[in-house]
Amino acid sequence: MHRLSLLVLKAPVVALLTILLVSVLAGLGVLRLELDDGMHAMFAGDSPEYRAYEAGHDRFTPTENDIAVLFRADDLADPGTLRAIREFFFDAALAVNVEDAFSIFSLHGPPDSDGGMKPLLPDDLDMVEDLSERLMEVRNHPIAGDRLLSRDLRLTMVLVSLEREQSGFEASRVTLDELRQLAADAAAGTGLEVSIAGLAPLRQIVIDGMLTDNIVLNLIGILIGLLVCWIALRSLNLALMTALPPTMALFWVLGGMGWLGLHINTVTSAVPVLILVLSFCDSLHLTFEVRRQAAGGGAAGSAVAEAVRRIGPACAMTSFTTAIAFASLLISQSEIIRGFGWAGILATSISLLAVLCVHPLLFATVGRTASGQRLFVRADTEPYALFHARPFYRVGFRHHKLIAGVAVAGLALALAAYTNVRPVYSFLENIGPGNAALVAMRTMERDLAPTGSIDIAVTLPNGSGITDEGLADVVRIHDAISAALPESSIVSLATLSRWVAAASPEDVAIRVDDIVGEMTDLQRGRFLSADGNRALIRIFVADKGARATRALVEKVDAAVATTGLAPDRIGMPTGLLAMSASVSSRMIERLNISFAIAVVSAGLFIAVWFGNWRYGLVSLMPNILPIACVGAWLAATGWGLQFSSAIAMTIAFGIAVDDTVHVINRLRLEARPEDPFNREAIRAAFREIAPVLTITTIVLSCGMLASQVSSIPTIAYFGALVIAVFVLALFAVLVVLPACLMFLSGPEER
Numbered sequence: 001m002h003r004l005s006l007l008v009l010k011a012p013v014v015a016l017l018t019i020l021l022v023s024v025l026a027g028l029g030v031l032r033l034e035l036d037d038g039m040h041a042m043f044a045g046d047s048p049e050y051r052a053y054e055a056g057h058d059r060f061t062p063t064e065n066d067i068a069v070l071f072r073a074d075d076l077a078d079p080g081t082l083r084a085i086r087e088f089f090f091d092a093a094l095a096v097n098v099e100d101a102f103s104i105f106s107l108h109g110p111p112d113s114d115g116g117m118k119p120l121l122p123d124d125l126d127m128v129e130d131l132s133e134r135l136m137e138v139r140n141h142p143i144a145g146d147r148l149l150s151r152d153l154r155l156t157m158v159l160v161s162l163e164r165e166q167s168g169f170e171a172s173r174v175t176l177d178e179l180r181q182l183a184a185d186a187a188a189g190t191g192l193e194v195s196i197a198g199l200a201p202l203r204q205i206v207i208d209g210m211l212t213d214n215i216v217l218n219l220i221g222i223l224i225g226l227l228v229c230w231i232a233l234r235s236l237n238l239a240l241m242t243a244l245p246p247t248m249a250l251f252w253v254l255g256g257m258g259w260l261g262l263h264i265n266t267v268t269s270a271v272p273v274l275i276l277v278l279s280f281c282d283s284l285h286l287t288f289e290v291r292r293q294a295a296g297g298g299a300a301g302s303a304v305a306e307a308v309r310r311i312g313p314a315c316a317m318t319s320f321t322t323a324i325a326f327a328s329l330l331i332s333q334s335e336i337i338r339g340f341g342w343a344g345i346l347a348t349s350i351s352l353l354a355v356l357c358v359h360p361l362l363f364a365t366v367g368r369t370a371s372g373q374r375l376f377v378r379a380d381t382e383p384y385a386l387f388h389a390r391p392f393y394r395v396g397f398r399h400h401k402l403i404a405g406v407a408v409a410g411l412a413l414a415l416a417a418y419t420n421v422r423p424v425y426s427f428l429e430n431i432g433p434g435n436a437a438l439v440a441m442r443t444m445e446r447d448l449a450p451t452g453s454i455d456i457a458v459t460l461p462n463g464s465g466i467t468d469e470g471l472a473d474v475v476r477i478h479d480a481i482s483a484a485l486p487e488s489s490i491v492s493l494a495t496l497s498r499w500v501a502a503a504s505p506e507d508v509a510i511r512v513d514d515i516v517g518e519m520t521d522l523q524r525g526r527f528l529s530a531d532g533n534r535a536l537i538r539i540f541v542a543d544k545g546a547r548a549t550r551a552l553v554e555k556v557d558a559a560v561a562t563t564g565l566a567p568d569r570i571g572m573p574t575g576l577l578a579m580s581a582s583v584s585s586r587m588i589e590r591l592n593i594s595f596a597i598a599v600v601s602a603g604l605f606i607a608v609w610f611g612n613w614r615y616g617l618v619s620l621m622p623n624i625l626p627i628a629c630v631g632a633w634l635a636a637t638g639w640g641l642q643f644s645s646a647i648a649m650t651i652a653f654g655i656a657v658d659d660t661v662h663v664i665n666r667l668r669l670e671a672r673p674e675d676p677f678n679r680e681a682i683r684a685a686f687r688e689i690a691p692v693l694t695i696t697t698i699v700l701s702c703g704m705l706a707s708q709v710s711s712i713p714t715i716a717y718f719g720a721l722v723i724a725v726f727v728l729a730l731f732a733v734l735v736v737l738p739a740c741l742m743f744l745s746g747p748e749e750r
Contacts, residue, residue, distance in 0.1 A: 026255025061525030110503035195440035246279035249354035277703030300367020325654025396738030418631035423588035424640035626728030656729035
């Protein structure tokens with residue numbers, strides 16, 4: 001890779017034209033980028049839980065397509081208020097991409113002897129003598145009354161269901177926009193407060209947040225990187241020149257992702273800013289070396305070429321070690337995490353190519369001018385003394401035995417604590433706690449019922465259709481679950497049978513079958529599969545995290561086991577919440593395996609690259625230690641291991657190793673091959689490299705600070721953990737690494 005830079009210097013015109021062509025192609029690729037929250041791709045795989053989820057998703061009406069529009073009033077028992085809500089209900093049912101709508105105006109009394117069912121709320125609301133009493137009848141409706149109307153008669157919900165084939169993000173965006181306008185029109189002048197909840201609006205918030213983040217975070221990252229370079233290099237012109245290659249690298253990476261169809265989602269949205277700060281580090285290393293070589297008085301072209309020869313291989317190697325960390329994610333069963341791995345491999349390769357082509361060409365071209373030559377050798381471009389970090393590595397030199405021993409003991413303790421960290425997951429972790437849609441969802445969960453669910457499919461006897469025997473089985477399972485989860489709202493054919501039996505206990509199964517037969521396909525799918533072979537028992541639950549959901553699933557399994565029905569007739573508890581709760585735990589644990597693979601692979605790669613197994617071994621200590629410390633902190637605080645933190649650990653390790661690689665590369669340049677741990681060479685290496693490591697860590701950390709303005713909490717959390725690892729890694733490289741190197745040098749000076 002570094003020889004490519006030398007070719008660029010030999011043929012600058014061809015190189016410039018090639019860079020312009022690649023930039024044009026990258027621009028076209030950026031236009032192809034797509035956003036996706038990755039909700040389904042996160043868990044897609046061949047696990048039994050996901051297969052059961054897909055089967056249930058195909059057989060029954062999923063809750064993911066439901067949009068809840070909440071209306072709050074001081075008192076809903078007002079004809080004018082109810083008419084406004086009913087007007088919205090009728091209009092919403094006709095909105096684009098909407099298949100069905102359900103509300104208090106959909107509820108009817110039980111069928112009479114002729115099969116007729118009267119609506120509980122008549123067309124002429126003024127004819128109702130006591131609306132409050134009538135609304136209480138509505139709320140006591142056994143099918144869904146308590147899910148549609150609050151106990152204090154101040155909150156009601158209109159449930160809007162998207163068409164299955166039109167339930168993609170763009171379709172739901174159009175529908176949500178129309179629903180918001182219809183709700184605003186209906187509520188105008190009535191005093192009604194309107195809010196929208198459900199998975200669809202939450203997904204829209206996440207995706208819109210990613211769009212904003214990718215613009216704002218990258219812009220902030222570029223500005224912060226430029227500012228730090230300006231301070232460190234003490235020259236705005238040098239800072240601008242150093243910032244151009246990383247900016248070009250970011251542009252090429254985004255274009256490459258667009259051409260390869262890699263989506264920007266809640267995981268891969270971290271790739272661009274990571275690559276930006278990594279490219280800044282490579283560019284800074286090259287800039288410092290160009291300045292160091294130019295100080296000898298040689299021509300700018302020679303200085304740039306020598307800088308590439310000395311630093312280019314280390315830059316290439318740091319990209320490879322980071323790529324190894326990304327590659328370790330490819331063992332994941334999750335499509336979205338594998339996509340993140342591929343995106344990272346692609347990004348590190350493209351960014352290295354961009355920096356090693358653009359930086360030498362730019363500096364060699366500017367260096368041909370007299371002002372450019374003077375810029376490289378100005379005395380005041382020496383970094384401030386603050387960046388030299390001499391007290392840190394000198395402590396490592398003086399007390400190398402003590403520090404090495406403490407580091408080994410600390411690593412053992414931290415790893416022991418890390419093993420106690422537990423995986424946690426919730427889809428809502430991607431939503432800010434103060435978000436209006438999340439507040440509306442919490443309100444609905446508190447006063448009405450959750451939109452999430454745990455689903456149980458029951459195979460009916462005798463082939464298909466609703467029979468007395470099949471209905472009795474559903475009732476038995478329904479009652480067992482209800483006894484185990486008395487606070488949960490549960491809906492099934494058992495709910496319909498009790499509603500019908502309340503009017504007449506005769507021929508209940510036949511009348512339930514008739515009612516289900518008159519439903520729309522979407523309504524029927526909430527009770528029965530399309531082929532009529534399976535009945536659905538749906539338990540409405542809130543998303544309180546994977547651990548809480550798994551506890552509910554265990555209670556459901558235990559309750560079902562008491563019914564005595566054949567296990568092969570009862571499907572495993574499924575639905576998005578149940579499936580993700582089970583699969584996410586194993587996926588996060590598997591990310592720890594990815595981390596272990598990254599550690600071993602990076603050590604082996606460094607050992608082979610430098611031709612010394614001790615280099616590979618010593619490179620791991622100062623880089624595993626920060627990860628283990630952060631993991632121990634997560635275990636001690638009970639925060640647990642999320643997707644974002646597990647991925648952050650692996651990727652941060654791959655990046656943290658970069659500092660060690662540059663130290664060893666500098667040591668190799670200073671020491672003789674037969675004496676690789678010469679103490680004077682170690683001291684000289686740290687004198688030369690410590691200022692650059694300090695500055696690049698500041699660039700990395702400050703660049704990742706941009707993540708803290710993200711509207712998606714998991715991205716901000718990812719950034720905070722990565723910054724913590726970077727800072728700890730710098731401390732370890734400046735204190736622990738010199739101690740380890742001195743320890744390997746032997747007991748005496750050579």
